[in-house]
Amino acid sequence: MFDDLPPDLDRLRTLRTWHQMWLHRIDRKIALLTQRQTEPDRRRARPPTPEWTAEPGTGPGRSPAYVHHGSCVLAGPRRRPIGRDEARRLLADGVPACRRCRPDNRLAFLDPGA
Structure with missing residues (x-):
């Protein structure tokens, strides 16, 4: 054959x-x-963009240095997502708002010291 x-x-x-x-x-x-x-494609699955972020400072206590909107391009790579209430609390505690994305304006936050 x-x-x-x-x-x-x-x-x-x-x-x-x-x-x-x-x-x-x-x-x-x-x-x-x-x-x-059969595995989920992890390369395509990005975490959702947070609504607000806090950029940590560099000091010993590492308190936040700035509050940003989640899509701000100036937020550093070490930023952490935060909620709306925490963003307002940080701004009330004196953490500066980013001058580019202006989270204080977006949150309708009025500076109590002004």
């Missing part, structure tokens, strides 16, 4: 080993791709 195969046993065993090796590689690739399809 398959006359194109080698006639001797040694070469047939070599071909069998070679094909087994390739089947093993193909099976590993199939398993990898199946696993990738």
Whole structure:
């Protein structure tokens, strides 16, 4: 039926080993791709942009240095998300508002010291 195969046993065993090796590689690739399809794609899933952020200071107590709107481009990489109430509390406690995104205006916060 398959006359194109080698006639001797040694070469047939070599071909069998070679094909087994390739089947093993193909099976590993199939398993990898199946696993990738079933996992959630973490690269595309970004956390939602917070409404407000606090940029930590650099001092010993590390109190916040600025309050920002969540989409502010000036907020540093160490910022942490905060809620609306905490943003207002920080502004009331004297933490400066970012001069670019003006969270105090967006929160309709009136400085009690002014």
